[in-house]
Amino acid sequence: MASFPDDVSARHHLLWRALTYLAAAQLYLRGNVTADRPLQAGDLTASPAGHWGTVPPVAWALAGLAVQDLPVRPVIGAGHAGIVQRGYAWMTGDLGELRPRYARTRTGLEALCADFPHCDGLGAEVHPELPAGSYVGGQLGGALAFAQAAAAADDGTVVVPIIGDGEAETGETAAAWLADPVIRPRAEHAPMLPVLNLNGLRMGSASLLGTRAAREVDAYLAGTGWRTRWAHVRTASLDEARQFGHVLAQALEAVRTGERLVLVLDMPKGLTGPGAGTPACHKTPLPDPATDPRQLDELRRWLGDYQPQRLFTTAGAPRRDLVDALPRWPPNPPPQPPASPRPVQSEPVTWSRAAEDVLRAHAERGLRVFSPDELASNRLGGLTGEQWVTEVLNEPLLAAWLLGHCATGNPGVVITYEAFAPLMHTALIQHAKTLRLTAEGHRWPSVNVVVTSLGWRNCYTHGDPSLITTALGLADPAIRVYTPADPRRATAQLDRMLADHGQINLLVVDKHGPVQGPADSIDAELDHGWATWHEPENPPQVVLVSIGDLAATQLTTTLAQLDVPARHVHVHEPAVLGDPGRWPQAIPHQQWARVFPPELPMLVVTTGQPAALWPLLGPRGHRRLDIRGWHEPPAPLPDSELLRWSGMDIPSLTADVHRAARTAREAM
Known part of the structure; x- marks a missing residue:
């Protein structure tokens, strides 16, 4: 030697x-x-x-x-x-x-x-x-x-x-x-x-x-x-x-x-x-x-x-x-300057084409996409083989890769099935703690996760929306959960996520592309996290709230069959429902009272678990509140039966609205 x-x-x-x-x-x-x-x-x-x-x-x-x-x-x-x-x-x-x-x-x-x-x-x-x-x-x-x-x-x-x-x-x-x-x-x-x-x-x-x-x-x-x-x-x-x-x-x-x-x-x-x-x-x-x-x-x-x-x-x-003997280790590289989000598509789009276009545009700025062996299944198969795309069937590994890549100042995203996303929750929680510990955290590229292949349309073992429940339960303003109503909104939000800094972004999107929402409210949903989709001609007797694309589809279809005047609000970011004292993006109290009057019943339909929303809505003190969402099935069920089991099929929602309106009238 x-x-x-x-x-x-x-x-x-x-x-x-x-x-x-x-x-x-x-x-x-x-x-x-x-x-x-x-x-x-x-x-x-x-x-x-x-x-x-x-x-x-x-x-x-x-x-x-x-x-x-x-x-x-x-x-x-x-x-x-x-x-x-x-x-x-x-x-x-x-x-x-x-x-x-x-x-x-x-x-x-x-x-x-x-x-x-x-x-x-x-x-x-x-x-x-x-x-x-x-x-x-x-x-x-x-x-x-x-x-x-x-x-x-x-x-x-x-x-x-x-x-x-x-x-x-x-x-x-x-x-x-x-x-x-x-x-x-x-x-x-x-x-x-x-x-x-x-x-x-x-x-x-x-x-x-x-x-x-x-x-x-x-x-x-x-x-x-x-x-x-x-x-x-x-x-x-x-x-x-x-x-x-x-x-x-x-x-x-x-x-x-x-x-x-x-x-x-x-x-x-x-x-x-x-x-x-x-x-x-x-x-x-x-x-x-x-x-x-x-x-x-x-x-x-x-x-x-x-x-x-x-x-x-x-x-x-x-x-x-x-x-x-003490050289200083090199600091973390500075992030790329923020990109300007692209204009929202004026016409309805499909998830596959629009999402691939967004990801390719950000790949020019250092983006890496990490995914299990499921990009094709998630209808993003056109990305397979790109040098900036990596597929390995191990979510904790992907989460660590995502964090390591973002630590170099470059944007990244994991795209995975809803059922497997909870495997990453510990790493995401640790990153949330990291952001709290450093004044420079707001400069780091945001850590992004796209959750798709929802359990509503998958097999029994592939039904688990609990990552979103965990994320909202942390009540951390740096963790942003988005529940867009359709692919046009989803891809516009994805574009914004990949351009921002200092956050953990979770995007929930149904790859099947449900009913398209109204075009005139897209900017409001992206900017403020919610919008009123339908205002009845007569004073409303009930307020309907949809959170997520499947929920938006179910409530839109239900509303078309109702003879009860109802206001329909779509929530693009669930945190807007929370207490303004804890959630910076929350709807202010005065505006809340106008949109969700305490005397009107409020029926919330979510693609996720109701347990994710009670901590948000509870402090609002609404007296006539009910939530419908994912209810763990006892055994494998067809899609239609799973909706009925969870109280989200059209007949069940229609009955809920009529019952709520009748109870409200009787209480007057």
Whole structure:
């Protein structure tokens, strides 16, 4: 093995010691944070909280990357490693810029340690506004897929996902190994180097890959198309830093020439801390050193091994040689400037042609379409084979790809069956949390999901509109749900979604193209989220509300057969029905009273679940409210029977309207 520069190895080892010390200090200290004197019980936090086990390997990988003379973008798979990110950002000064109380001084470090794990609203886990924070995570399994999409859209920066044992045994990660040639074709892909930390343990027991012999790990990854290089770390010594640096440099060079290579970091969990290599080191290996003298002695030895006096000045700031080892990771690329939505088609359109036209127009601005193997089924088969279209039958993988692509400043969309869309809800919730955590979230391209092939027209196992219920239940203004009445409205909304920023957009559309709505209200629906479709000649006795295309079709047909004067309102965005105090786009109270008078019965028909609407409509306090929508069938039913089962067939709706109007008259 050729020699690796001693100065680089020394900087790696120095930075690793600092990162691990700062992580342990956040877990345990509230005073004497640079250990200028022997620790006393009064220096310690009363209730240590956080995660230690993932710190040493993540810090080892980050320190090794920091001293390489290459532009790299780390993607931290373990959200619990945010404690490492906090220490890194404190040393670079990024943390102090975000929160001045955590300045790069003794006072700032004392505040950081005393505030951990809440950290002045930053929390304890990976944060998007700090270095190496492009992937916040929050659930295991998405880091590799996120990094793949980020690499595919990047400009040559080497993307380095750091993947732990627990993540490696998720289905999402397993699929991502296999799917790499799909998202990153060899002829054009940007470099990516996964670092797989195999320490033999997940949280509390042996992990699947970590307990396999090296040759079995090699064979497993080779079977999915990857070569391996191993780095063994047993004591975190300077010599091991030198060996790791050599292997890392070779691996980075290999991936820059097009190899699919995994760097396997064989490093015990919680190395250098108490209980290393055992489940006891996952969280706080010393649970109560403030009251247990034996644990206090062990904590003194543990922290002293990092030689903090050689890391920090007497003023509590990082020493100059430590600061010099801290390049700042590149920030997230800026998004494309917003596109101007195209004019709405003046004539009725079909979903297939119009949607494909919209997607092709945005592909010129970096759009990528991700879908299960169902584009043709969703009547978008004309897109199959386009370089900017990727189909893999794994929704969690697609969601991670979507987030990784959007993190590079480019627009993206997942198009999937309604039944399978709920598989993405955890990733979307995590992205909603990411948007809340960063002031720059409004600049990121919106994350878009098109939900089609509705359960109303599909087989029994393919009926599940619950993603929309979950999304509305979060009451997050950044999550926008759209329920257009026809393909013309749906494609106009899709065009807007792909051009906007800072949102999570969910579009529900029936690929079969139901009855076309009135043309004169389209702009109002797109701009304000609702419009009145029909106003009777005589004062209305009931207000009918449709939400979604199938609901619009059913109510339009019912209204044509009624002898009861009824107002028909179509809701393009369900959140307009909510309380204006919580939903910025909601109908103001004064206007609400005019459109939905409290003395008139209100019958709402939705393509989704009624459970999605009660939290919106409940605070409005309407006394005569009824909701019809998806009602889970007891067994497979034909379309017409499913409508009847849910109370959405024409005879049932007609009877509901007559009953509501009669009750209202009797109450007068």
